Amino acid sequence: MTAPHTSPHLILWGAGTTRTIRPHWVLHELGLTYEKHPIGSRTGETQTDAFRALNPRGKIPVLQDGALVLAESAAIINYLVENYGPESGLVPRPGTPQRGLYDQWCFFIMTELDAHTLYILRRHDDLAHLYGAAPNAVQAAKEGFARQIAVVTQALRSGGPYLLGEPFTCADILLTTCLTWAHYCKIPLANDLIDYARRLTARPAYRQAAAINGGPMVGLT
Ligand SMILES: N[C@@H](CCC(=O)N[C@@H](CS)C(=O)NCC(=O)O)C(=O)O
Structure with a gap:
């Protein structure tokens, strides 16, 4: 090493x-x-x-x-x-069960929430003037997001307060950014998810990063 x-x-x-x-x-x-x-x-x-x-x-x-x-x-x-x-502790040590679960959440968030549903919505709804309108794909993406995010809601309810229970990890960072993105796209989110995202976006490091990053998808109101 x-x-x-x-x-x-x-x-x-x-x-x-x-x-x-x-x-x-x-x-x-x-x-x-x-x-x-x-x-x-x-x-x-x-x-x-x-x-x-x-x-x-x-x-x-x-x-x-x-x-x-x-x-x-x-x-x-x-x-x-x-x-x-x-x-x-933001990334669990390699070769541990926690790391297996962490990787599972990260790959899930990056594929099922980010690339596979939210990005489709963004490209073919908000940015349809650039990428082309695709209403069927947008509808399927909304339904897909709703199905997948329900699993996340359930996992947080049964094992929170973070995706791995404790501690807070980078999987929560990935999830929170997808939640602010979904909120920006006016996708309804369960109250527990909104509370979770509000709690995480209140972290000083998030606030500092958001001030530098700018952009429209900063927080949940
Ligand atoms: N999977 C990549 C996606 C990166 C990506 O698509 N970035 C967009 C902005 S969010 C981009 O750079 N687009 C180039 C452009 O539109 O000029 C990641 O998570 O870093």
């Missing part, structure tokens, strides 16, 4: 979206300083030659840590915790 870095020079690209707030939030939870390049989606800034040389996918967020260039919000937050704050 490699020793954790002591004085990293971290650079984070991206602001303004649900995906970009995740690394900002974790950087604040860990109390790390970092250089910010708050480029936005659909501004042209993700499509410049310079940025595409960094991330050929043309997507934010992107983290630079020395020679390492890392994209994908969930990969970035796990990397930050495992390298700069393993004692924070």
Whole structure:
């Protein structure tokens, strides 16, 4: 196992979206300083030659840590915790049952909630002028989200206050950002989920990250 870095020079690209707030939030939870390049989606800034040389996918967020260039919000937050704050408990130790459950929640959130339902809604409803209207896909995505989020609601009711019971982990960070996103899309959420998201978005690190990240999907009112 490699020793954790002591004085990293971290650079984070991206602001303004649900995906970009995740690394900002974790950087604040860990109390790390970092250089910010708050480029936005659909501004042209993700499509410049310079940025595409960094991330050929043309997507934010992107983290630079020395020679390492890392994209994908969930990969970035796990990397930050495992390298700069393993004692924070935000990511359970590898090879433990808690880590198995943690990975299960993270993959579930990133596929079933983020990519598979909320992103479909965003692309083919809000951003239909760019990606094309697809009312059937939007309806199926809404129904799919409702089915999957009911499982989350039940899990929090029976085993909360966080997804792994205790402690608070990055799986809660991923979930909270999907809940603020769903709320922004006017998707009805159970009261317990709203309370959970309000509690998590009240964390000082979230508030600091939200002030830097900006964007419309900040909190629940
Ligand atoms: N699965 C990726 C999704 C990244 C993604 O789609 N980012 C969007 C903004 S939320 C983006 O960069 N779009 C490029 C653009 O619209 O210019 C992650 O979680 O990091």
